[in-house]
Amino acid sequence: MKSSGFRVNNAELWGGAIWFAVSLFVLEQGRRLGLGTVNAPGMGFMMFWLGIVMAGLSLGVAAQSIRSEGPSIRALWAGTRWVKTLIVIVAFVLYAYAFTQLGFLLSTIPLMLVLLRAIDPVRWVIALPLAFGAPLLIWWVLERVLQIQLPTGVFEIG
Amino acid sequence: MDLAAQVANGFAVALTPINLLYCFIGVFIGTLVGVLPGIGPISAMSLLLPVTLSGTPESGIIMMAGIYYGSMYGGSTTSILVNIPGEATSVVTCLDGHQMAKQGRAGPALGMAAFASFIAGTASVVGLMVIAPYLARFAVAFGPAEMFSLMILGLVIVTFLTQGSMLKSLLMASAGVVLGLIGLDSITAQPRLTFGRIELYDGIGLVPVVMGLFGVAEVLTNIEQGIKRTVSTTKISNLLPSSEDWQRSRGPIRRGTALGFFLGIIPGGGAVIAAFASYALEKRISKTPEQFGKGAIEGVAGPEAANNAAAGGAFIPLLTLGIPPNVVMALLLGAFVIHNIQPGPLLMVQRPDLFWGVITSMYIGNVMLLVLNLPLIGMWVQLLRLPYNILFPMILLFTVIGVFASSNNIFDLYVMIAFGIIGYLTRKLGYEAAPLVLAFVLGAIMENKLRTALIISAGDLTTFVTKPISAICLGIAAIMLLMPLIPFLRRKREQVAIEDGQN
Numbered sequence: 001m002k003s004s005g006f007r008v009n010n011a012e013l014w015g016g017a018i019w020f021a022v023s024l025f026v027l028e029q030g031r032r033l034g035l036g037t038v039n040a041p042g043m044g045f046m047m048f049w050l051g052i053v054m055a056g057l058s059l060g061v062a063a064q065s066i067r068s069e070g071p072s073i074r075a076l077w078a079g080t081r082w083v084k085t086l087i088v089i090v091a092f093v094l095y096a097y098a099f100t101q102l103g104f105l106l107s108t109i110p111l112m113l114v115l116l117r118a119i120d121p122v123r124w125v126i127a128l129p130l131a132f133g134a135p136l137l138i139w140w141v142l143e144r145v146l147q148i149q150l151p152t153g154v155f156e157i158g
Numbered sequence: 159m160d161l162a163a164q165v166a167n168g169f170a171v172a173l174t175p176i177n178l179l180y181c182f183i184g185v186f187i188g189t190l191v192g193v194l195p196g197i198g199p200i201s202a203m204s205l206l207l208p209v210t211l212s213g214t215p216e217s218g219i220i221m222m223a224g225i226y227y228g229s230m231y232g233g234s235t236t237s238i239l240v241n242i243p244g245e246a247t248s249v250v251t252c253l254d255g256h257q258m259a260k261q262g263r264a265g266p267a268l269g270m271a272a273f274a275s276f277i278a279g280t281a282s283v284v285g286l287m288v289i290a291p292y293l294a295r296f297a298v299a300f301g302p303a304e305m306f307s308l309m310i311l312g313l314v315i316v317t318f319l320t321q322g323s324m325l326k327s328l329l330m331a332s333a334g335v336v337l338g339l340i341g342l343d344s345i346t347a348q349p350r351l352t353f354g355r356i357e358l359y360d361g362i363g364l365v366p367v368v369m370g371l372f373g374v375a376e377v378l379t380n381i382e383q384g385i386k387r388t389v390s391t392t393k394i395s396n397l398l399p400s401s402e403d404w405q406r407s408r409g410p411i412r413r414g415t416a417l418g419f420f421l422g423i424i425p426g427g428g429a430v431i432a433a434f435a436s437y438a439l440e441k442r443i444s445k446t447p448e449q450f451g452k453g454a455i456e457g458v459a460g461p462e463a464a465n466n467a468a469a470g471g472a473f474i475p476l477l478t479l480g481i482p483p484n485v486v487m488a489l490l491l492g493a494f495v496i497h498n499i500q501p502g503p504l505l506m507v508q509r510p511d512l513f514w515g516v517i518t519s520m521y522i523g524n525v526m527l528l529v530l531n532l533p534l535i536g537m538w539v540q541l542l543r544l545p546y547n548i549l550f551p552m553i554l555l556f557t558v559i560g561v562f563a564s565s566n567n568i569f570d571l572y573v574m575i576a577f578g579i580i581g582y583l584t585r586k587l588g589y590e591a592a593p594l595v596l597a598f599v600l601g602a603i604m605e606n607k608l609r610t611a612l613i614i615s616a617g618d619l620t621t622f623v624t625k626p627i628s629a630i631c632l633g634i635a636a637i638m639l640l641m642p643l644i645p646f647l648r649r650k651r652e653q654v655a656i657e658d659g660q661n
Contacts, residue, residue, distance in 0.1 A: 015587045019329055026336050033350055039617025043343045043350055046605045047336060054332045060325045076586050085382045089579060092374075092554070096571045099562075108558070112551055119381055120547035134552065138559055148563050 012070035016062030023058050027051025084119050091115065103153025108135040164506075165287065168514025172522055177220055177515065180213065184221035185523045188228015189530050192248075193236055193538045194549070199229040201376070203489045204368040205556050207496065208564035215497035216512050220519040222493050226486050227279055227469045227520065230429060231527045234271040234462055235538050238264060247429040247465040250437045254450065254457030261453050269397035270407055270455055271462045272531040278415040278463035279524040282470025285419050286477075287517055290506070293478040297503035300479065302611035303621050307631035309481060309604045313597055314635040315424065316484070320590040324642045327593045330584070334594035337362055338601020345609060357569040364492045366561045366570040367598060368485075370577025371591040373557040377550045378582040397532050399455070407459035410440050414463030421464075422471025424483065429465040429472070436464035470520065476501055477513060481600070485592050488599035 007013070029044065030051050036042025091114045098107035112131035116122045122130070142148040171177060191202040202225050210218025233248035238255035251271065258267035300308070317327035340351045341361030352358040399407070417439065418432035440460040441450045450457050475483045480502030482488040494501050499509060506513040531538075561574045581591055615621035623629045 011587060015589075022333070029351060037617065038612060038619065039615075041609045041612050043346055043348055046608060047339060047350075050332050050336055054329060054336075057325050057329045057332065061323070061329065064323070064325065080382045081384055082382055085378050085582070088378060088381055088554075089575075092575050092578070095558075096568070096575055099558075099571060100568050108555065112555065115551035115554060116547070119550075120384070120545075122545075122547050126548070130548065130551075134555060138555065142559065142563060149566070150562070151568075 007070075007072065009072045009074065010065050010070045011073045011076055012065030013062055014073065016058050016060075016065055019058035019061060020055060023051050023054030025051075026054060087118055088115065091118075100151050101153055103155065103157050104150035105135055105139055105157055106153055106155065108138075161287070161291070164291075164510060164514050165518060167510060168516075168518035171216055171511050171515030172220065172519035176213070177217055177519060178522065180217040180221040181224050181519050181523050182526055184224020185228035185231075185526045185530065188225040188230075189232035189527065189538065190541070191225070192229035192232020192234075193541055194544070198372075199226050199486055200368060200489065201373045201553070201557075202229070203486065203493075204365055204373065205560040207365050207489065207492060208560060210493050211496060211564075215494070215499055215509075216515045218497065219490065219493050219512070219516050220523075222490050223473070223516055223520060224523045226490070227466065227523060228527055228530075230279075230462075230466045230469050231272065231275050231531050232538065233465075234275070234458075235268065235531070235535065236542060238267045238271065238458070239539060240542060247433050248462075249430075250433045250461040251458055253437070254452070254454050257451065257453035258455065258458065263453065265396045266399040266403055266455070267458050268535055269532065270399045270403060270459050272397075272528055273399070274407065274411045274414070274459040274463040275466040275531075276524050276528045277411055278418060278467040279470060279527070280521060281415045282419050282422070282467040283517060283520045283524070285467075286470050286473055286520075289423075290474055290478050290513075290517070293474060294503045294506050297479045300503075300627065301625070302607040302614065303625050304627045304631070305479075305481070306604055306607040306611055307622055307628035307635075308479065309600045309607070311631040311635045312475075312481060312483060313593065313600065314638050316596050317593045318638045318641070320592055322588045322590060324639075326587075326589045330589050330591065331593035331597040334597025335601040335604065337367070337594070338598045339605060341602075344602055344606045355569075357567060361602070362573060362598075363561075363565055363570050364489070364599065365564040366574035367577050368489065368595055369557045369561050370574040370579075371581035371595060373553060374574060374578025375581025375585060375591070377553055378578065379585055380546065381550065397535065403455050406455050410436070410456045410460030411463040413439060414460040415467040418464030418467030419471040422468030422483070423474045429468040432464040432468035433461035436460040473517075477505060477516075478503060480505075480603075482596065485595045488596055491599060 026047055028051070030046070030048025031044060033044030033047060034042035035045050035048055091111060095107055095111045098110075101107075109131055112135060113127065116127040116131055117124075121127075139150060142150055172181070187202055187206070188199060191198055203222055206221065206225065210222060230247055234251045234255065237248040237251040238259050241252050241256040255267045255271065258264065313331050317324055317331050320327045336351075338361070340358055342348065342359055343350055349359055414432075414436040417436050418429070421432040421435060422429065437450075437457060437460060440456045441447050444450065444454075444456060446454070472483050472487050475481045476487045476491060480491075480500060482491045491501060499505070499512065557574065558571065561570050562568070564570065584591065611621055612619075621628075622632060
């Protein structure tokens with residue numbers, strides 16, 4: 001799936017472009033914070049110069065991607081189980097939201113069940129005790145032994 | 159106080175029951191994560207960083223150090239028995255260690271790996287004790303210009319040794335420095351890049367960044383590839399190497415220890431490159447190089463000694479200069495900072511109990527590791543049978559708990575998830591996370607030293623090249639940056655490029 005020359009779907013080219021945008025952001029933030037002078041450098045002095053260095057490097061990456069071979073964006077995920085990865089990411093984002101809303105126990109147990117059953121399914125006989133047991137054990141250690149308070153959520157469970 | 163008195167003081171600290179317990183927990187977890195592929199000392203240390211808060215600084219740092227050198231021991235077990243390196247440092251051990259196992263000599267291979275690790279680990283602690291005080295006195299002479307240049311050199315070495323494109327590594331390092339600058343400015347105390355979020359005034363936390371980039375990203379990558387492991391049923395008998403094995407291994411252990419120790423001291427160097435260098439050296443000077451890769455015990459003894467000696471050597475720049483030479487040491491620096499302790503030349507004067515307590519605990523830790531790795535080898539082999547579909551939800555659960563417990567702040571959970579996704583995507587595009595993390599830790603210190611050096615020199619930029627130590631550091635860094643431009647040297651770099659700290 002590799003080919004040389006300019007291609008719009010060249011992943012490396014997009015990588016370079018994203019980095020270039022980031023470097024412009026850094027450069028602008030540095031300028032806004034104030035460069036100061038060489039004998040009294042301001043808050044944005046290092047950031048501004050780093051932005052310039054990053055811009056140069058990202059252009060280098062983009063140039064290299066045009067000159068030499070680079071995989072297409074599709075090729076990066078070809079033959080992989082990217083849906084499973086996506087499930088974990090989505091589950092994790094929802095979990096972070098539910099963490100404070102529902103509390104540690106009510107959010108962690110469903111997360112564990114999803115992770116144990118939706119990716120490479122673990123048998124229920126193992127998944128259920130693990131999904132309930134591990135969060136409960138951790139909750140007990142943190143709350144009771146280490147005295148670290150975990151969120152209890154709107155239902156105040158835990 | 160002379161050295162003997164200092165060491166005695168250190169043992170008094172390290173031998174207290176609570177510190178012995180923390181040392182044991184550290185080396186036990188170190189061995190555990192070393193044995194298990196997919197989780198390494200970086201993830202484990204990030205997870206346990208918050209735990210260090212619950213005890214004294216000595217206890218926490220003794221435990222963290224134990225995880226690091228403990229993982230060096232554990233990594234060899236999987237290399238020898240299942241031909242999968244538990245750690246990047248044990249990649250070389252696969253070559254001859256697994257061949258020995260296939261020939262029915264798994265016992266002597268495991269035994270020699272443990273003994274070589276013990277000898278080198280202990281020798282490196284002696285080296286650390288002898289060299290650290292002298293270097294600490296010398297380090298007082300380091301001004302802001304020298305410190306800045308040394309940190310630049312460390313970052314350049316890490317980018318040089320990281321696998322793949324150097325441009326990409328440099329980009330990651332630059333991004334790491336920028337991330338390290340988020341929060342209150344160290345000179346004016348004004349907020350930078352905080353976007354009105356109070357959570358960012360103290361900067362982004364090291365724990366969520368590392369957990370995201372290494373823990374979560376590693377899991378996402380493994381899930382995508384669908385990791386499946388098969389465990390060898392190799393029978394393990396007679397762990398003690400024969401006298402002939404010892405005779406063949408004596409030289410490699412000696413050379414591996416010396417080489418590993420000095421490579422460990424160099425910022426950006428470390429255990430992985432030490433193991434590779436030792437293997438290359440032994441093969442080159444061997445009278446029977448054709449036996450390497452076919453079960454030569456020298457190929458196990460040398461690299462295992464080298465990676466353990468390097469783990470000891472890596473403490474020197476951190477304890478004497480306050481500069482972490484690799485990502486693992488950056489995490490250890492985080493543990494010091496959590497307790498409001500700044501490692502550096504004054505550490506052994508201001509906190510001799512901590513300085514010597516940590517160093518002497520490594521003697522004790524090495525003895526514990528020998529016990530853990532020889533009689534209990536069967537238990538570690540059983541652990542290899544734990545399937546990944548059970549392991550990864552537990553890893554994710556621990557990352558969540560680790561991050562939340564470190565700050566009690568839900569914001570850090572979002573930071574971790576964001577960095578997990580960033581880490582996963584950057585891996586896809588061939589960007590390594592190690593330079594970013596090291597630069598992230600050094601970022602604010604580097605900026606402070608740069609600005610201080612310029613203020614002191616009244617804006618004279620030549621201050622960085624007129625001071626000899628600074629000039630040497632920058633000179634070496636410049637050479638390393640230019641090396642990939644020369645095709646022959648680029649190929650050489652690609653040969654030695656490593657994936658340090660990834661596992």
